[in-house]
Amino acid sequence: MSATALILGATGQTGGQLLQSLLSSSFYSRVGEYGRRTTALEKIPANLQEKLEQHTIDFEKLDTSGLNAKPWDVVFITLGTTRKNAGSAEKFVKIDREYVINAAKEAKVSDNQRLVYLSSAGANSSAPFLYPQSKGLTEEGLARLGYKDTIVFRPGFLAGTDRGETRVAESIFGTITGFLSHFSNSLEINIGTLGKALAVAGKLGSDNLPPAAGATKVTLKDGTSYTVIGNAGAIELAKLDL
Secondary structure, eight states: OOEEEEEEOTTSHHHHHHHHHHHHOSSEEEEEEEESSOOOGGGSOGGGGGGEEEEEOOTTOGGGSOTTSSOOSEEEEOOOOOHHHHSSHHHHHIIIIIIHHHHHHHHOOSSSOEEEEEOOTTOOTTOSSHHHHHHHHHHHHHHTTOOSEEEEEEOOEEESOOOSSOOHHHHHHHHHHHHHTTTOSSSEEEHHHHHHHHHHHHHHOGGGOOGGGOOEEEEOTTSOEEEEEEHHHHHHHTTSOO
């Protein structure tokens, strides 16, 4: 048995790791990478390039994106930004929430597709702060699109990133979480581990997740529900074969 996978946000830190996991897995027979930019082919092993389909799209013109041209079995979304990189709160919401929900809506062309979204620890639509509130609202918006199965990851601090810039506060926090991770697996996760965990969840689906994943079900007031996997669960999922 095999499946096709669509990934939005593959040029990001975790998205790049997910892309490599999808291409390396025999379960995923075809992988579509759609985004404002696409991964340079020299970063993809030559023997895996054949199963990769790349398309540059404009998130403001999704009707011409081709996202709905075929029913991808699993839609992965690792697209996101920060308020600082976006330039303002309004632009952050547009990229981090509107682009994500609108693209997922465009990619839904059947009732038999699975959606896997990379959110963040602390995501809560009622949070008083912009970042966790936006992530929470995005989760809920995605869940209401009607995919047969929606899985959301809420990882802790992302280790192993190479952002090409110095972030002093992030570096200090990473040192702290790195030390504490020796005592708890709920604080930090390597992006390679997270990328594989996302791919595994896409393969298994909510109904087949092992107990070690610690998955929980979130049910909204309108009855819509989705699966949430935390940092510790992601680490455990990555131990499984893909």
